Each structure stands twice: as C-alpha cells, then as structure tokens.
Amino acid sequence: MIRINENYTKLKASYLFADIAKRVNAYVAAHPQLPIIRLGIGDVTEPLPPVCLAALHAATDEMAHRATFKGYGPEQGYAFLREAVAQHDFKAHGAPIEADEIFISDGSKCDVANIQEIFAADTRLAIPDPVYPVYVDTNVMAGRTGANQDGRYAGITYLESTAANGYVPAPPAVSPSNPPAVSPSNPPAVSPSNPPAVAAELIYLCFPNNPTGAVATRAQLAAWVAYAKQHHAVILFDAAYESYIRTPGIPRSIYEIEGARDVAIEFRSYSKLAGFTGLRCAYTVVPKSLKARDADGNEHAIHALWNRRHTTKFNGVSYPVQKAAAAVYTAEGQAQTRALTDFYLGNAKLIREAVQQLGMSCIGGDNAPYIWVNTGRDSWEFFDLLLHKAQVVCTPGAGFGRCGEGHVRISAFNSRENVTTALTRIAAALR
Ligand SMILES: Cc1ncc(COP(=O)(O)O)c(C=O)c1O
Numbered sequence: 001m002i003r004i005n006e007n008y009t010k011l012k013a014s015y016l017f018a019d020i021a022k023r024v025n026a027y028v029a030a031h032p033q034l035p036i037i038r039l040g041i042g043d044v045t046e047p048l049p050p051v052c053l054a055a056l057h058a059a060t061d062e063m064a065h066r067a068t069f070k071g072y073g074p075e076q077g078y079a080f081l082r083e084a085v086a087q088h089d090f091k092a093h094g095a096p097i098e099a100d101e102i103f104i105s106d107g108s109k110c111d112v113a114n115i116q117e118i119f120a121a122d123t124r125l126a127i128p129d130p131v132y133p134v135y136v137d138t139n140v141m142a143g144r145t146g147a148n149q150d151g152r153y154a155g156i157t158y159l160e161s162t163a164a165n166g167y168v169p170a171p172p173a174v175s176p177s178n179p180p181a182v183s184p185s186n187p188p189a190v191s192p193s194n195p196p197a198v199a200a201e202l203i204y205l206c207f208p209n210n211p212t213g214a215v216a217t218r219a220q221l222a223a224w225v226a227y228a229k230q231h232h233a234v235i236l237f238d239a240a241y242e243s244y245i246r247t248p249g250i251p252r253s254i255y256e257i258e259g260a261r262d263v264a265i266e267f268r269s270y271s272k273l274a275g276f277t278g279l280r281c282a283y284t285v286v287p288k289s290l291k292a293r294d295a296d297g298n299e300h301a302i303h304a305l306w307n308r309r310h311t312t313k314f315n316g317v318s319y320p321v322q323k324a325a326a327a328v329y330t331a332e333g334q335a336q337t338r339a340l341t342d343f344y345l346g347n348a349k350l351i352r353e354a355v356q357q358l359g360m361s362c363i364g365g366d367n368a369p370y371i372w373v374n375t376g377r378d379s380w381e382f383f384d385l386l387l388h389k390a391q392v393v394c395t396p397g398a399g400f401g402r403c404g405e406g407h408v409r410i411s412a413f414n415s416r417e418n419v420t421t422a423l424t425r426i427a428a429a430l431r
Contacts, residue, residue: 077104213364
C-alpha cells in the first residue's frame with residue numbers, strides 16, 4: 001500500500017482554533033440565550049475600502065469584453081501592481097527594492113509556508129515562541145524537525161519572547177561547548193538555556209508580531225541583520241501587520257536596515273491592511289542580491305529559485321483582485337486604508353486600557369491589532385473564565401507555544417459596539 005509522509009504524524013494532533021471552536025460550540029449549545037462576542041481569531045470585520053471595491057468592479061467589467069478581457073497574467077503579478085509596491089512600500093521609505101523583486105501572491109500564509117521548500121532539508125531553523133503556527137508546522141511537514149516533546153520539536157532553536165526581553169528575542173548565542181547532535185534525525189530542542197552549537201541558518205521573524213503585538217526597534221532588527229550576515233543565514237521577515245505601525249522610528253520593512261537586502265526575504269499582505277482576508281492578495285520580496293550555496297559551495301540567487309518555484313506552482317492572482325490591491329496606493333486608497341487601520345487601533349486602545357485598569361499587564365495594541373495579556377494564570381483556564389463568565393472568546397497563549405502560557409491574545413478586529421460590550425462584560429466577570 002502507498003505510504004504517507006510520516007512527518008505529518010509528528011504534527012500536534014489538533015489545531016488551536018479547532019480546539020477553541022469545540023469549547024465555544026459546546027458552550028453555545030448549552031447556553032443558546034447568551035450571545036458570544038469573538039475576540040479570538042484574527043480575521044477582519046469591516047468591509048473593503050470603497051476605492052478597492054470600485055477598482056474590483058471596474059476590472060470585473062473589463063473581463064466582460066473581448067478587447068479588455070484578461071486570461072492568464074504574469075505569474076509574478078502585473079507590472080502596475082509590482083511597480084506601485086516597489087515605489088510606495090519601499091523606495092518611499094528609503095528601502096532599495098525594485099519592482100522585479102516583488103512576487104504577487106494570493107496570501108502570505110501560502111508564501112511563508114512555501115518558502116522553506118527552496119532551502120536544504122537539513123537547514124537549521126530559528127523560530128519564535130510564541131509564534132504564528134505556520135512557520136513551525138510547514139517545517140515539520142518538510143521533515144526538518146524531530147518529534148514533538150512537551151510542545152517543542154527537536155531540532156528547532158526557539159527564540160523565546162517573554163516579559164523579560166520585552167517580547168522581542170535577540171539573536172541566540174552560539175555555544176561551542178554544546179556538542180552537535182549525535183543523530184541528525186533526532187537533534188535536541190534548543191532554547192536560550194540550551195544554546196545551539198552552530199548558528200541558525202533560516203530565521204523567522206514577525207513584526208509587528210502575531211500573537212504578541214510587539215514591534216522591533218531599528219537597533220533590534222540591525223542586530224538580527226548583523227547575525228545573519230555573520231553566519232550566512234537568511235531572515236524570513238513577516239510584516240503582515242506593517243500598516244499598524246504608528247510609533248515614529250519603528251522600521252516598517254527589514255530593508256530599512258542597511259545590508260538587509262543581502263540577507264532577508266519579506267512578506268506583506270493586503271489582508272489586515274485593506275480587509276482582503278476574503279479577497280486574497282499579498283506579496284513576497286526576494287532581493288536579487290540574496291544568495292545561498294549548494295553542497296559544492298557554489299552560490300545561487302534565491303530570487304531565481306523562488307521565481308522557478310512560483311512560476312511552476314502558481315498561476316497568478318486574478319486581475320480584478322490585483323486592480324483592487326493597486327487601488328490601495330492611490331491618494332484615496334491611502335486615506336481609506338489609514339482610516340480602516342486607525343479604526344481597529346482605536347479598538348485596540350480601548351482593550352489595552354481596560355486590561356490595565358483590571359490590574360493586568362499587557363503589550364501590543366499600539367502598533368498592532370493584538371493585545372497580549374499577561375494573565376498570571378493558566379491560559380486555558382483564563383479562556384474558560386472569559387467564555388463562561390463574560391461570553392467573550394479570546395485566544396489562549398499556550399496555543400502559540402510554550403512561552404505563550406500565562407497569556408491570552410485579544411484581537412481588536414471587531415465592531416466598536418462589540419468591543420465595548422465585551423470589555424464591560426470582562427470587567428464585570430473579573431471584579
Ligand atoms: C503573522 C501572519 N502572517 C501571515 C498571515 C496570513 O495572511 P494572509 O491572509 O495574507 O494569508 C497572518 C494571518 O493571520 C499572520 O498573522
């Protein structure tokens with residue numbers, strides 16, 4: 001009989017949001033009269049900006065006439081969008097990125113999941129904890145880890161984000177005294193208390209962070225770029241929440257750091273910027289100066305590899321959706337997306353203030369749509385308490401990794417009315 005990819009059996013049995021749904025559904029079935037407010041999953045609630053909607057309609061109408069109909073487009077995306085991205089998202093911020101280094105896609109989830117394919121099977125990984133689970137799970141599927149023990153996979157260097165480091169991990173120390181793993185198929189899990197003997201080669205960073213909402217300063221990102229240069233590593237920089245940055249001086253792109261072009265790939269998405277979670281559009285930046293070696297030591301441009309992968313496995317984002325994304329870069333689009341993200345940040349501010357008034361510490365919410373609450377107790381226990389006493393759904397931090405224990409993530413993606421009602425109920429439940 002045909003055999004399965006057994007790496008899949010190493011994955012944790014259930015998905016965090018499926019566990020949450022099970023508990024919420026059981027509660028709703030038992031208490032149908034009590035309306036639930038969901039501040040858990042990070043999906044947007046507000047409709048598309050009008051300028052995007054108008055562009056979507058106009059482009060759809062073009063598809064109705066032979067003269068303007070579009071079939072397959074360029075796999076990497078239409079020039080009108082790639083050029084707008086390079087100009088507005090990078091050059092305007094002093095980041096030297098060209099249009100042909102942009103790959104338009106149907107979502108950052110697929111891109112951050114697929115990128116690992118172009119690196120060697122024994123690539124050494126550094127992944128944050130807590131984390132957006134896709135980074136870990138896709139490497140497990142690809143066979144880059146050992147088994148899961150106590151919530152951690154052997155072979156991953158975990159970048160611990162805790163209150164002690166302000167939830168922004170520094171590059172890990174490399175300990176020459178820590179002997180290399182005896183068995184490559186079952187290497188030890190490494191953490192700051194058990195530093196790796198050799199440096200990480202593929203480093204996942206996400207700022208503003210999901211789930212913590214933390215942002216990295218220029219100096220913190222510069223330290224990562226320096227580490228990657230020193231160790232010939234590649235940084236995968238997930239900037240899906242870039243449009244929520246408000247604090248002046250916080251870099252919006254890793255390419256604002258000098259030298260990052262030679263060591264980093266960046267991911268951006270229209271999902272949280274312009275409400276495209278259902279429409280689907282994102283992009284990945286692969287600078288042409290980014291290189292990696294083959295087993296014989298010959299250098300290869302990562303751009304060429306990703307271009308090969310993208311054109312082989314992807315046929316492009318639909319024309320109307322790319323037109324809707326390009327509308328973000330018009331003056332109206334800039335104003336409307338700013339208003340949209342300001343609205344969610346207004347919710348986030350209310351959540352932050354309410355949490356602090358209840359005597360709990362938290363981070364996030366000022367440059368991100370997530371508030372990471374240090375609850376001081378078991379995260380599932382706190383989740384149950386909010387569900388049962390306030391009928392509010394949050395996300396238990398333990399679901400994002402070991403360092404998430406003791407925390408919950410509260411999302412600002414909801415209507416103002418739902419957020420204020422939820423906060424009133426939470427205050428009553430905790431007093
Ligand atoms: C950190 C992070 N990266 C990527 C994504 C995926 O975005 P997209 O909707 O573009 O697939 C999300 C979505 O929640 C996210 O939180």
